[in-house]
Amino acid sequence: MLKVIICEDNSVHRTKLKQLVENTILREKLDLDAALCTGEPEEVINYIEKKHITGIYFLDVDLKNNMNGIRLGEQIRELDSLGFIIFTTTHLEMSYLAFKYKVEAMDYVIKEDYDFKQRIESCLLKAYNTYYKGNHKEGYISIKEDTRIINIKLCDILFIETTGVAHRIRVHEENRQFEFYGNLKDIQKKLTSNFYRCHKSYIVNKDKIEEIDIKNNKIIMVNGEECYVSFRYKGGLLS
Structure with missing residues (x-):
């Protein structure tokens, strides 16, 4: 921001x-x-x-x-x-x-x-x-959150997850989080190739991964936050 x-x-x-x-x-x-x-x-x-x-x-x-x-x-x-x-x-x-x-x-x-x-x-x-x-248009997506438009720099995103509220998703950056209405399938279409659908509830930025805990099916991000990877998608993440 x-x-x-x-x-x-x-x-x-x-x-x-x-x-x-x-x-x-x-x-x-x-x-x-x-x-x-x-x-x-x-x-x-x-x-x-x-x-x-x-x-x-x-x-x-x-x-x-x-x-x-x-x-x-x-x-x-x-x-x-x-x-x-x-x-x-x-x-x-x-x-x-x-x-x-x-x-x-x-x-x-x-x-x-x-x-x-x-x-x-x-x-x-x-x-x-x-x-x-303008010159920085590439590498951003625009999201409507209630009464404002948020421009998100893709390289700042750690991961995106679903929430407990229907059609409500949450974006995690290193220094902030925010929610908006949408779904992971639609948001994934706007993302670049370094983003990977690692779980039915998560999309992860592979450039921001610190460690993959294969035994516990967890991904640890560069800021210490964690998200999950399912068995179905683990192979694609490790390849």
Whole structure:
């Protein structure tokens, strides 16, 4: 899932931007996570290094810190080559620095402009659509979950299983789980060849298998979670 990161040292602007981002995510039903909102650039760097994310970054150019927004953007670009960086500023004349430091910014949004809200929303939607529906379209599937559309990166899936509720299935990723209505037969048609139907109730990502317990008919995933393999499908999994 794409993360949205805000770094703004003015608490009023920070709150306003955070609310704008969260409202846009809810209204447009975007599969985005407003993960971090801070005035400290070090927190942003630490978060990226720890989580290894791809993000949408809203950075104040004139941070009252030992690192301005442009230099923060430079460090972000080194850690997240696919991320989307948007500078919010009252000093458009400083935008040339982004070229100097090879930041590759998506946009510069003037805080006092009348269309600030529309520009922020536009940046969010453009980044979202570019990442999920543009160059990164391959390797994703889209699932409707109640009132929103979730875009799932196939390489993040550990396994998919049925639940105790009729026509309700659960997707397991390393850091999250979610459910939606569907069936394994239909979802399998959307998956790539590294996914294998190992049981009537499970589809497993073979790239995420840590160990196969043949004696107990269990598959242990890279994060320690377990699913089952039936005798019928065991041969295909081991071949």
